[in-house]
Amino acid sequence: MGRWFGKLWPFKRERNPDSGEGLRNVLNIASLFTGVLYGELDERLDFRAALSKALRKPVPAHVNFWFCFGGIAFLIFLIQVVTGVALLLYYRPTVDQAYASVVHITNVVPFGWLTRGFHHWGANLIMVVVMIHALRVFMYGAYKPPRDFNWVVGSLLMFGLLIFGFSGYLLPWNSLSYWATVVGAEIPGAIPLIGDDLVYFIKGGDTVGQLALTRFFAFHVVLMPLAMMVLLLMHFLMIRRLGISGPL
Amino acid sequence: MGMMRVRDVMSDDPVSVPPGTDLVDAARLMRRMGIRSLLVREEHSEPPRYVGIVTGTDLAGRVLAEEPHAPVTVGEIMTFPLLTIDYNEPLRRANEEMVRHHVRHLVVTRGGAPVAIISARDLLLPEEEVEGAIPFWPHHLLKEVVAALLVIAIMLVFVWLSPAPMLEQADPFVTPEHIKPEWYFLAAYQFLKFAEVFRFLGGWAPKMLGVGLMGIVPVLLVFFPFFDPGPERNPRKRPVAISFGIACTVMFIAFTLWGHFS
Numbered sequence: 001m002g003r004w005f006g007k008l009w010p011f012k013r014e015r016n017p018d019s020g021e022g023l024r025n026v027l028n029i030a031s032l033f034t035g036v037l038y039g040e041l042d043e044r045l046d047f048r049a050a051l052s053k054a055l056r057k058p059v060p061a062h063v064n065f066w067f068c069f070g071g072i073a074f075l076i077f078l079i080q081v082v083t084g085v086a087l088l089l090y091y092r093p094t095v096d097q098a099y100a101s102v103v104h105i106t107n108v109v110p111f112g113w114l115t116r117g118f119h120h121w122g123a124n125l126i127m128v129v130v131m132i133h134a135l136r137v138f139m140y141g142a143y144k145p146p147r148d149f150n151w152v153v154g155s156l157l158m159f160g161l162l163i164f165g166f167s168g169y170l171l172p173w174n175s176l177s178y179w180a181t182v183v184g185a186e187i188p189g190a191i192p193l194i195g196d197d198l199v200y201f202i203k204g205g206d207t208v209g210q211l212a213l214t215r216f217f218a219f220h221v222v223l224m225p226l227a228m229m230v231l232l233l234m235h236f237l238m239i240r241r242l243g244i245s246g247p248l
Numbered sequence: 249m250g251m252m253r254v255r256d257v258m259s260d261d262p263v264s265v266p267p268g269t270d271l272v273d274a275a276r277l278m279r280r281m282g283i284r285s286l287l288v289r290e291e292h293s294e295p296p297r298y299v300g301i302v303t304g305t306d307l308a309g310r311v312l313a314e315e316p317h318a319p320v321t322v323g324e325i326m327t328f329p330l331l332t333i334d335y336n337e338p339l340r341r342a343n344e345e346m347v348r349h350h351v352r353h354l355v356v357t358r359g360g361a362p363v364a365i366i367s368a369r370d371l372l373l374p375e376e377e378v379e380g381a382i383p384f385w386p387h388h389l390l391k392e393v394v395a396a397l398l399v400i401a402i403m404l405v406f407v408w409l410s411p412a413p414m415l416e417q418a419d420p421f422v423t424p425e426h427i428k429p430e431w432y433f434l435a436a437y438q439f440l441k442f443a444e445v446f447r448f449l450g451g452w453a454p455k456m457l458g459v460g461l462m463g464i465v466p467v468l469l470v471f472f473p474f475f476d477p478g479p480e481r482n483p484r485k486r487p488v489a490i491s492f493g494i495a496c497t498v499m500f501i502a503f504t505l506w507g508h509f510s
Contacts, residue, residue, distance in 0.1 A: 055385035056256055068395050075396050079403070099417040106414060117407030125403065127432045138493050141481030148473030155470045165430055178418030179427045187440065190459035207420070248482045
């Protein structure tokens with residue numbers, strides 16, 4: 001009976017186990033955290049080979065100062081994500097409290113003024129940087145096939161930034177942002193057929209009020225970041241696949 | 249600093265076998281690992297002491313060509329002594345060594361200890377690599393980090409000297425005198441105001457034509473590559489596209505400034 005059971009039992013009992021083996025296996029679990037590059041995980045997934053291949057990829061000699069603006073735009077995007085999340089911890093998206101919470105962030109929250117300042121300047125600088133990036137790509141003819149679709153994605157990213165700017169501008173709920181939104185939201189009304197419905201959709205009603213603020217908030221902190229991340233991923237994968245455009 | 253060195257292209261963690269290894273096993277191991285050479289290590293040496301090297305060329309020239317009296321173990325056909333090169337040497341040196349000794353593989357040493365293999369194939373330059381290319385790691389990344397720190401420093405100075413504005417709270421019942429959008433919308437805003445010149449066509453014209461012409465801009469921008477697909481990339485040789493681009497940029501800046509000062 002014992003022998004039969006022994007055959008069903010799936011785990012072999014080692015008669016003469018290496019005394020350190022068990023402990024070593026336990027310690028190897030630590031490589032889940034440390035072992036991505038060296039250790040158990042790398043042995044299975046070979047991250048190191050992939051990484052070293054990526055790191056060794058040579059950067060062509062014609063890559064100069066003007067090529068760095070795309071990367072800088074991404075850096076500022078990351079700064080916007082970090083500072084944006086930090087602001088989100090204190091911001092209150094209601095008509096009654098939005099302005100007060102921004103004042104609170106600026107005057108009371110530790111480093112709130114700095115975080116908000118970075119977010120404010122990042123929003124403006126990323127526009128400048130992205131425009132320079134687009135001009136560089138244009139001048140170098142880097143939008144030509146096979147990179148034509150990446151220009152499409154890039155210009156969609158630029159319009160995404162404009163929507164980001166427009167939606168974020170309303171959130172502090174101060175006089176300028178409110179009235180700029182009131183005026184700006186009317187502009188699509190001139191589009192034939194769908195214009196009026198589009199304006200209604202943007203404002204969430206006949207006037208810019210709580211629904212508009214909620215709507216702009218949702219666009220600014222959920223929808224646009226997701227859309228931008230998908231587009232950025234496409235942008236980078238295409239660069240990775242096609243490489244940097246060659247010398248002129 | 250920009251020069252490519254042995255360490256930038258070498259293959260780490262060389263695969264080795266003892267001299268008694270069967271040649272068929274050695275060939276299969278090479279195929280499985282996707283490599284073209286095996287180091288031969290002294291039996292039971294730890295860390296491995298490499299004594300020779302076997303390559304795919306050896307398997308053809310010293311085994312297949314010798315049939316039917318072909319050798320059967322790695323030790324019989326290996327090349328020795330091993331030729332070595334320091335991991336810090338420039339690629340040009342590796343190239344010279346291979347040419348001089350009529351070999352295609354060198355053992356790469358670091359502080360005298362063998363750490364990798366460099367083969368003639370590693371010397372073949374990738375497509376995008378031309379004279380003066382620098383490795384991404386660490387040379388290019390260093391530049392990127394410097395640029396990133398500079399950007400953050402510039403932003404910090406801006407935040408310090410000109411903090412984010414704090415205006416009065418919005419009041420839907422009090423319209424301020426001058427409402428202007430953010431600067432990156434100014435050009436479009438000013439163009440819509442400029443479209444008033446079309447009023448002679450009728451009351452509908454300013455808004456319709458202004459927004460209509462404005463709507464062409466995104467379409468033109470997004471699909472520009474398909475309007476200008478020619479392969480020529482040198483800006484001097486595409487005067488039409490470049491003039492158009494400069495004209496658009498100047499227009500954008502002009503309308504922005506106009507909007508700002510009007």
